[in-house]
Amino acid sequence: MVGKVRTCVFVSGKGSNLKALIQKSNLYTFPIKIELVISNNLNSGGLKIAKKYGINTKFIEFKSKNEFESKALSELKKKQIKLVCLAGFMKVLSTNFIKNFSYKIINIHPSLLPKFRGLDTHRRVLKSKEKYSGCTIHFVSPRLDSGKIILQKKILIKDNETVKSLKKKILILEHKAYAEAIISLF
Numbered sequence: 001m002v003g004k005v006r007t008c009v010f011v012s013g014k015g016s017n018l019k020a021l022i023q024k025s026n027l028y029t030f031p032i033k034i035e036l037v038i039s040n041n042l043n044s045g046g047l048k049i050a051k052k053y054g055i056n057t058k059f060i061e062f063k064s065k066n067e068f069e070s071k072a073l074s075e076l077k078k079k080q081i082k083l084v085c086l087a088g089f090m091k092v093l094s095t096n097f098i099k100n101f102s103y104k105i106i107n108i109h110p111s112l113l114p115k116f117r118g119l120d121t122h123r124r125v126l127k128s129k130e131k132y133s134g135c136t137i138h139f140v141s142p143r144l145d146s147g148k149i150i151l152q153k154k155i156l157i158k159d160n161e162t163v164k165s166l167k168k169k170i171l172i173l174e175h176k177a178y179a180e181a182i183i184s185l186f
């Protein structure tokens with residue numbers, strides 16, 4: 001496929017969504033190519049995964065959000081990135097960053113937004129006795145886990161569901177949903 005969208009993935013943690021995206025992007029017909037992985041966490045599993053697949057990585061050290069964002073923007077520019085995918089990236093990007101990167105920024109969140117924004121999602125979902133949970137891919141806006149929804153997938157919550165079992169099921173769902181959302185955009 002010619003003209004794949006030059007993409008950067010931001011990660012903070014384990015990187016299972018990143019891994020799923022890398023594997024999809026290696027398929028000829030998938031519309032993006034991951035050119036760069038950026039992390040704010042040197043010990044992120046995501047950085048190790050990217051290196052294993054031969055993808056450029058950048059760990060950004062910073063003393064302030066502003067410093068992190070200006071370093072990240074300069075990396076995105078250098079690599080002519082046209083799409084940023086947040087995949088377990090645990091920082092809220094500022095309005096300034098979003099304005100300064102003129103292309104799409106998308107995020108995945110493990111709930112049926114607008115319900116359960118923020119952290120500790122699965123525990124809160126179980127506590128509020130929801131019938132369903134799932135995941136959402138959305139455009140990034142300066143408000144946490146907000147912005148226009150691109151795609152959602154849901155599952156039924158079982159009576160004996162635990163945080164661990166729900167997290168496991170939803171991660172599998174996330175891996176499929178992120179790829180589908182990207183295909184729907186390009």
Ligand code: GAR
Pocket residue numbers: 013014015016017018087088089090108109110118119145171174
């Ligand atoms: C995923 O469940 C993702 O939806 C969540 O962090 C996890 C990262 O897992 N993101 C958020 O909660 C963002 N608000 P991974 O590192 O294995 O992809």
